[in-house]
Amino acid sequence: MKTVAIVGASLAGLSAARSLRVQGYDGRLLVIGDESHRPYDRPPLSKEFLTGAVSEAELALETDGEDLGAEWILGARAVGLGTRDRTVRLADDREVRADGVVIATGATARTLPGSDGLAGVHVVRTLDDARALRDDLALGGRLMVVGGGFVGAEVASTARGMGLDVTLVVAGPTPLSGVLGPDMAAAVSLLHGDHGVRLLCGTGVRGVTGGPADGSGTDRGRVTAVLLDDGRSIPADIVVAGIGATPCTGWLEGSGVALDNGVRCGTDGTTSVPGVVAVGDCAAWYDPALTDHRRIEHWTGAKERPATAVAALLSGGTAPFAPPRPPYFWSDQYGVRIQFAGHAAQADSVTVEDGDPADRSFLAVYRRAGHPVAVLGVDRTKVFTRWRRQLATAAAQAGVA
Incomplete structure (x- = not known):
C-alpha cells in the first residue's frame, strides 16, 4: 500500500x-x-x-x-x-x-423534537457543543437533562456541582438500566438523589417549547420548558439531550x-x-x-x-489477531468512579462481592451458569481491576475474548 x-x-x-x-x-x-x-x-x-x-x-x-x-x-x-x-x-x-x-x-448526537433553532438546548458530542453548553451553564438556572446514559448522568453531576437546579428525565426505570441491568442501575442511580438531583423516570419527552427572545415573534428565542409524554410541562432554562x-x-x-x-x-x-x-x-x-x-x-x-x-x-485480512477484550467503560459522577466490563445482558444472576451499595461503594459480579460475564465497580478501583483482568482471561480461554 x-x-x-x-x-x-x-x-x-x-x-x-x-x-x-x-x-x-x-x-x-x-x-x-x-x-x-x-x-x-x-x-x-x-x-x-x-x-x-x-x-x-x-x-x-x-x-x-x-x-x-x-x-x-x-x-x-x-x-x-x-x-x-x-x-x-x-x-x-x-x-x-x-x-x-x-x-x-x-x-x-440525537436531538430532541422541536429543538431546532431554539437557544439553550444542547447536545454534548463535540468541542463546539461543549463550548456552547459551558457558556450557558455559567449563567446558572434550571437545567433539564434528558436521557440517563453516561453523558446525561455526567452533565447532571457536573452542573449540580456548579450549583444549578438539575432534573434528570429518563424513559426507562432508572438511568443506565440498559447497560447495568435493573438492580445495579437502581443502586447506582441513588447517587443522583444523594446530591439533590431530581429523577423523573419512566416517561419520555415529547418535545421542547420556547419563546421569542425579544417578544417580537420573529424568532424561536430560548427554551422555556420540556414537554413530557405523560403530559407534564417542566420549566427549564437549559436543556441537554443525552439520548444516544x-x-x-x-x-x-x-x-x-x-x-x-x-x-x-x-x-x-x-x-x-x-x-x-x-x-x-x-x-x-x-x-x-x-x-x-x-x-x-x-x-x-x-x-x-x-x-x-x-x-x-x-x-489483506490474513494477519493473526486476538479478538477484542470484553467492552469496558468508566464514568465519573459526584466524585465517584463507576467502572464496568463485559455484557450485563448475558447474565442470569448478579451478586455484590465487596462493599455495600448503601455506602455507594461496592463491586458486583454478573454470572451466567455460574461463570463471570461482567463486573461492576463503584469506587472499588483496585478490586475491579483484578476482576476485569480475570474476566478478560476467562473470555480469552473460552475463545470469545
Missing part, C-alpha cells in the same frame, strides 16, 4: 494512524476530519471541561513533538466512497484516492460497504469491501460472546481496536 486514508480525525482515527506507523507502514497517510480541530479527548467534555478544570489545550490527544508524517485534511466532510478505486469524495468536491481506507467517522447517537454512515450509502446500525465488520474490523476497515463509534464489530454485531461507543474501544483493524488492512 502506498496511500492510506483515514476518514475521521478523533481518537479512533488517531489510534489508527499511530498503529499504522507502529506496524511499519511508511507510505502516504491522509487523515480527513469534518471538524476543524486536531484530535481531542471527548470524555472531559461532559465533566471537567464544563467547569473550566480542563482547558482546550489539555484536551489535545497528540503528544508534544509527535509527528506521524500525516497529511491532515480538516474541516472537510466525506460525502461518498468509491470502493472500486477507494476514492473518498468530500463535500467541497475534492476527491482523495487511496489503496486502503480506515472508516472512523464516529456518530452524531446515530452512526455517521450516511456517506457510505450505495458504496457497497455493508451497513447495519453502523459499518458491519468482522471480529478484526474488516468490512464487506477489501481494503476498507472500520473503527470507533461507527463500527459494528462482530462479538462472538453475543453472536451478533455490536457498536462499542466507549473510549477504550476507540483506543485499542484500531491496532487490530490496521493489521488486517495491511495484511
